[in-house]
Amino acid sequence: MKFAIVLTFVFTSTWNPITTRGSSMIDKPVPLVNSTGLLGRSVQFYCGAVSQSDAPNLLLFYKEPDKKPIYSIDLRGPKPTQHFNKPEYASRIQFVRPGTIIVNGLSIADTGIYRCRVEYPRSPTKHLRHKLKVIESPSVPMIYDSEMSIVNGETAPYDEGSGLTLICEVSGGGASIHVQWWKDNVTLLDDTLERSDNNYKLNELHIDSLSRYDDGMYLSCIAEATPGLPATSNAVRIRMNLRPVSVEVLPGYMPVNAGEPWNVTCVVIGSFPSPIVTWWLGNIQVQTNSYRASSDRNVTISTLHLNTNKGHSGKKLTCRAENPAIKGAVIEDAITIEVAYPPSPSVMIGSALDIDFIIEGDDIFLECVVDANPPVEKLSWFRNGFQIQQDVKSGIIISNQSLVLRKVKSSLSGNFGCSAANRVGEGTSPPLLLRIKYTPVCKNQSVTKVYAQEMETVTFKCDVYSDPPKVAFRWTMATGRETALIPRIPTSNAQAKDSDVSSLLEFTPKRDSDFGRFLCWASNSVGNMKTPCVFELLKEGLRPIALSKCALEEKGPQILMVSCEDSSLSKEPVTFTMELFDTENGLMLANNTNSKPIFEVEGLDRQAKVLAVITANTKYGKSESVSIERIVERAVGSRTVEKIIDAQAQGSNRVTIIAIAIGILCLIIISLAAAFLGCNRIRSNRNRRTQRTLVDLKEHGLMLYPDMAPSREFIPTSKDSLSGNELRGDKS
Template sequence: MKSTYYLLPVVDLWKVRETSEYRVVYDTRGRQSEHAKHWRDGEILDERAYFRTITEPATLSIDNISERDEGDYRCRIDYLKSPTKNSLVRLTVIVPPQKPTIFDDNGKEVPSIAGPYVEDGEMKLTCMVSGGRPEPSVRWWRNGTLIDSTDRTTSYKNVRTNELLVRNLQREDQHAVYTCQASNNNISQPVSASVTIEIYFKPISVEILSSNQPFSADRSYEIPCQSVGSRPPAQISWWMDGKQLSNHSQQNSADGNVSTSTLTLMPTRSDNDKSLTCRAENTHVHGGVEEATLRLNVFFIPTLELQLGKSLNPDDIEEGDDVYFGCEIKANPQAYKVLWKHNGQVIQHNQKAGVIVSNRDLALQNVGRNQAGNYTCVASNVEGDGISNTVNLKIMFKPICRSDQKRIYGVARHEQAQVLCEVESFPPPESFKWSFNNTAETIDVPQIRFKSTSVLSMSTLQYTPVTEMDYGTVMCWANNLAGRQIEPCVFHIIAAGKPDPPFNCTLANQSTESLQIECIEGFNGGQQQSFMVEVFDQQNDILQANITGSNIPIFTVNGLGAGKILKILVYAVNSKGRSEPVLLEGFTLKIAEKQTGSPTEFTPMLSVLIGIMTACLFVTVIIVGALRMKGRRQPPHQPSVMPLKQKPPISLPLHSESEELKDDKNPDVIPANKDSDYQLTSATQTPGERTYSVHSDDLHTLQGTPIPTIEPVVFQNGIPRDQKIISPIVGNEVTYAELCLGRPLTESAARKDDTTIYAQIDHNRRPPPPPVGVYHHREVVTVRTPLMGCQQESCV
């Protein structure tokens, strides 16, 4: 430090400094003061020392004073006429210390920032100061506040240190400024050095910012997690049951105090009830880990596993056994509805029928073959419907005949027929047996005559009739593991012939240019049949339309022209020829004529005529009504009848499958005999046929008059040709019958009276017994079955 010091003498005279080393003399003898001589002895002061005579008092100035300039200064004044005077002045030179240096606990100099330190840790700083006279004192200050600390000397000369130790660093210590100050006087400013400390903090809190709403399986969600208070910003990671997840991103706030991570999660049903953890970690701080955990509540569609009862052998279930299923359901939330399905149809609880349904179990008591098939269970919750696996229930049952197979084979002599026998069974049949039956005998068919295929559950018999006795009935039995077929499959071998004509033909949808024909097909003659129709103009007998090759007797004929009267012929055709035609009469509608001319004006005369006609019409209606009321009265002895509006429209099944076998050359006939009972029966022994009897004594018309003589009724396939019989059946008995006589083809042949006769049948009433010795004639009409050997079309 460069300074100038002034030595003031006691008296106002010239000053001289003299030491043992050098001496400075300022001589003014015999001269004026401006010509005084300044000289020095030695080079120590050099040019730094000089006198000032201008000022009062005069001073000795020393520039750039140093430590070695310290000492005693003597001022001697010599007078010409007076004694010499001397005075001593003590010069003390203060040397300030050098700028402090701060070191960390590793001995590394800290320039301006100390650390980083960790939260709850300690900080140790050492301030070192060298030089200074007198020895300086070293102190620590924090943000302008003196810290109680003690300095000490070191083994090094003129070096002093002060060690600062701060324990349990907290967040308020972040960026605190610590200053080391050295001072040895009150004149000059103390020297100092400052550092700012940096501290790393662990996260204060971690939170998953998600509501408590449940998640749906297999849907994507974004779940945020926020960490606060970490310095530097925490690294956020996601974990699920110890497995780290990777599909997330992180953002930090500008000051680094808040960190937010967003996880993209698509939970599955297996993630339900798992723990999702958000972990915020500051790796610079020991123990700087904070976690937040979320228990996943994942909603998912129910998953079901259907199993057959553990005690059941799925390959050994027979008819009559008890079967039960178990449905294991995993669902969140719990299923509110459980359904059981058999072949896609919902199973209803019916304990009387042996079907017991619960949410998780299904019991089938005394199972039948119709209960075999695929079983599933369906459970529903708010997420949707879950379907179980399919369990196929196999029920062993004896073979039975397929219902939709061909039963009648029309074969010519020396023609080979392929009779196909198909059965339903489980397991598939192991063997088949065939038998032939005619009127003379029953013969077992040798195995070489037929070929069986157990995989397809069928057997084929190759049969060739040679004589008339070779026509009859063949029967087929199958055997499987469950046993032998109880009821055989029955096939009829008949002589092939032409088909019967269709019946019950009606016209519908008649328009100006088209009409529709609908019939019921008749017996096909043992061969596959088709149908054809021919439409003629009745006036000129010109063919208008011809439709062939239809598999069903339903035709739509177009392009006929308006206002025509038509003759329609319907045929059935097979390989043996064409049937007799069914003749129908029809017409097409006329085109409406345009009305032209002026409107009719009502004159007084016209009004009178209209009034007279109205009165006559009214009187006629009254007379007709009275006559009808009189005709409806019944004799007291006649049973009551069902009114026309209340007759039930139920058809009476008068024929069975075997009754379709008829030779159109000899149709069945019901003789016109009022005294006999009409009975329809079958000569075959095929199970399931029904026989109905109608007693003519019990038939009465609604008008109370006796039944007129009925013409012979021709039966075709068990139904009277061109007639209808409609009767309800109660307890397998006929309680009501409707006989509809055939309508003539032309209007001239039409009867004036009603062709429909209604009768009430009393089953409890029987005709009186015939007199002794008198034979009561009773005609029995049967439908011909050619295979059973009856040579007559009807047996009386």
Template structure:
């Protein structure tokens, strides 16, 4: 049926709905007048087919009747009158729903009203598809991309009505991009390009949105960015690159952060890869550390060590840290002679220079020069100039030959240089302390060894013989030279008395001939002298030691024997031989024994006179139990009482002697030197007794000291030469003991002096050495034989006084002062005459207390040379300790 109001409908209203969404179709049901109301609303599709009705007529006035076309709408529509205007809501809009809808409204009194609505169905685009540079679809994560690289993504959108717009967003930020038609119809695309990606782009989310309406939300696809990052930093962790000590192990740590994936660390030195390291990656992968175990040497000083962090998945993904090594090491030294010196052509008197080249880190703070291990001190006055790295020796002598080194010190320690041997050419000289006296019998061979020092070694030797009448060369066939050992051995056989004398040896080398010959004396062989100055040491319950001074060996090699006997039984306890020296240690003795000991010196010619000693072993300590032992008067106690009584008598005698001396002091010549003496105390006597009981006193000085005055000048005193009896020397060799000349020495037999007789010897003093211990044997005083020179010195007779006490049945000898008076016209006195001659100028102040005296006689004669006499002191002398004049 035709609609009578078709021409009054007016232009249609517009309505839009998204496909699948809800369309709201408006319809004005308000009546034209207020006393009217709508009673029926009918909706038409395409103005033909009714699809929905809302009926308020009749019985539906209170409850409206809703009807809809089941075939078209189903249950999708609902008319609402509560909105303004009233609307027909159609859900699940489909594309066929697009078109024109008409709403007819019938009122109670007013005419029907029609309105048209043009519904547009919007078809949204499909979900965007993101494509990477390789044309592959990106599901959720794009990349990975390198730090510093570019990213290019395409967003493809198909479908959609009207045509959609495609945009890239990063969070709330619209990115600068441009969409354009695709290769196919209904296809839109938008390309996103991000240049120079930074680590801030890691895991960034980019959205591609497509929208063709403002009703619904745009369709979008999101993608996150995965990246490979360069190492952010790499650092060698050391104490501000502190110095290292050579030959010590160190753990050097290197750490890198910021690399994705974790960086690989490697170590290099001068382009050479180091492998001795261990690496560790943190749990989050952000940090990698490496520990290099390194033992530097001095060759590593100033080398550069590099720690390299590398991400191989990133171009130019390398970071490095370097460390220039500062290696401390002990100084290295090289010592050499001056560059212009020939080490094989240095003679005495030349100047020598040394250079010490030092390589050290840190620098040496001290350089020390050494000669044969001894530090050289700067002494410019003596020609030794020491500088830090140089040493100068002016006018060198042979004592400066030897090994030279330099020592440099720094905080790492001391460095030692090589040894440079300084060889100084010098003429041969005699080696000191070689055997000078050879004792040999007639028709026996003596092997005389002449040893010299020389550089270069001697080339030849020459021997001569001197028997005081003439000097003649020894045929070369009689000696054998050894330049290797710098010695010559002369085989000498005396046949007559004239064959005894002196042989001399000279050596020659490149530097010249020896200046002073080596002198050797050939004497008739004899028995050795007995050991003397014996001392007991280390006495225990089972052992003791004996040390003696060896006497003259008689010109033959000697050894020593010790026999130990039990004093009570006489049984032999031990028999000990010593090859080197007169020192013995006896083991395995019984405790508490008193022992007699006999010592001998033995050579090829026989045995010496015996030296007697008394000793003892200590008693074993016994447990003291039971009743006390009653007091018992023993011989030792009686001896001690005797000593005390003797000391009292000594005190009285000393006081008397001092008084007499003070009265007669005015009678002495005023021009003679006086020797002050100190009176012995009783403490001195007992101290000497306590220190070395039962031991023969040791006296290393000469047996006697002779002093005197010649025209106011004291007469010098010399010792008798050890090891050479006076009878074995020529006459002119025994006259040097009363002169102020050097003592006779085994090492120098040149120019034996004679006694000048200028002036008159008025007084002489012969002092016996003070014993320091108690002696259990008879003390023998050796009488020195002194020569008198040309014309003879006359007779010299000694007298004196001494103090004698008996301690435990053993004589104790105190120091005795012996006065001597020289009688120029007297004959040599007999040794057995005990009378003491009086002296015209010096009274005998001790005659009143003289009981028995030791007589010492000094004789001189050109024809007669008596051997050393021995006078037995059987009664000790009483000493007044007066000054010797």
């Protein structure tokens, strides 16, 4: 079969001058093109494109240093005329339009430099040079093992984990030949030559450790003379002895009842050649009854038939697999023979916890330890006989045989237990008592109000819940502008008596500054209580304080509703008064009294700007008044517009309003002057009284907190609440 392979490579062009002897042409640089040809094959020489407007007359083909062309073709006539200076060229050289010369049957002697010359009728003569290198195709590689034995087809078995050495030898191909090792024709492993001369090339492949995944892979040695030219190759398949990958004992069903026959299967995977399988009961080898291997020799199965008895319970049954071709390739699997019996559960507390000192806020871990065979099918937790359900939001988490109680509270104390069941029966654990200790807590969570007169002795009883029940108490009181610790030693007006979970404080107020709030603090071995018990000592006969959160709104057409929040702490009956004025003319529109600070006014038949004045009244006097202004619209379904009345309001009664305003302003100025003089006297008296109070407190043995800033005179709120600062004794 005859064929031509045209090879054109990346060319390195150089410029060399050429002189046409016997002509007037001057020396011109001519490009040099590198070409490579394979021994016995063909090569093409491109001699330049033919101009369409100026057809060539003559093409001359030279091999340097010859002065005469080895081939020429005259294109001037109707039929091209060829000439060969040697007869053998006639069968080897051919011209292909438009301007290519093909040389066939290359030999080593054809190596050299060739030049094309093209003559045109009108265009300048063109020259192009080619440097041809003819190389020999490499031989088919020979593959040897480390013992220099020829390997054909596949190797002798290598042990898994052992090393591998293969040698590839190639002859011919010239000095630039490449000899490479490839894995499965995809991965290049080695392209380094260990020996290279004109006749032979050697490449040794070394693999330090073969894995089981290398079994069956193909290693190819490829010899390539020049990129793009046909390469030669040879390949071998790797065979290996493989260790067993896994061995597993499949007991069928367990546990087994004593006296019943039992079939146990052992499955060995991954061993080649097939392994030797043995059975061991404890340290004694037992005989197997059946043995078989899979068709691909990858899986081996052995079955043991055993008549069980109670003595087998707890003993270890082992299946051992050994590859005889690899030293030390032994693996085994074992199970413990089980005999069925019902569960016997018990509750264990986490090792990091002291069951005698569990406090609120701790995380408790309980484990239901079950001795059962077969394993339990159902497990439940109980507290005081009632089943516990999982509630993650409440911190109750049940996971397998564990019960987790997050951030426990004292209310969770009780007897805990678990029950477990399997196919044989059911068992219940003995109860485990958990006592969750906590800091003292007030039995009465609200503020206790006590009313008294000066020099009247009152008793405050502070009762707390506590575990452990041994409690220490301390009392503090807010008197006037100071917070003081009441000492344990009786004083002229205070004496405290304690029991395990309660404390009595007898106190006699002697002056106004002795009235206020009393805080009872308790502590036990867990810590201090978070919120104290609060007592409010109030003086009888004080006038009520001003109302708060008052609102005036339109309930319906021509109906107004006035409501306030009662902030009074008096135990005396309280009445509330509301006066409604028209701010345009100063007329009173309504004057209502009620037992609650809620009033309704009807019959407003025109648009009015109104002012509501509300007070609280007892037999000791009335509170400061609270005023609210609004505009009331007459239209049905209209809304009430709340705003402050404009001081420059327009209207027909402007003069009257200005006169009333001037009179009110004068009265306010006179009242402020009198109040200012009175306040100075009161402040002077209060300062003197405060100084006397501080002196008396020290005389009575009270210890003042120097880091607490003086607070304003205490005004109780409507909800009798205690601020966080007061609970902690912080600055007011």
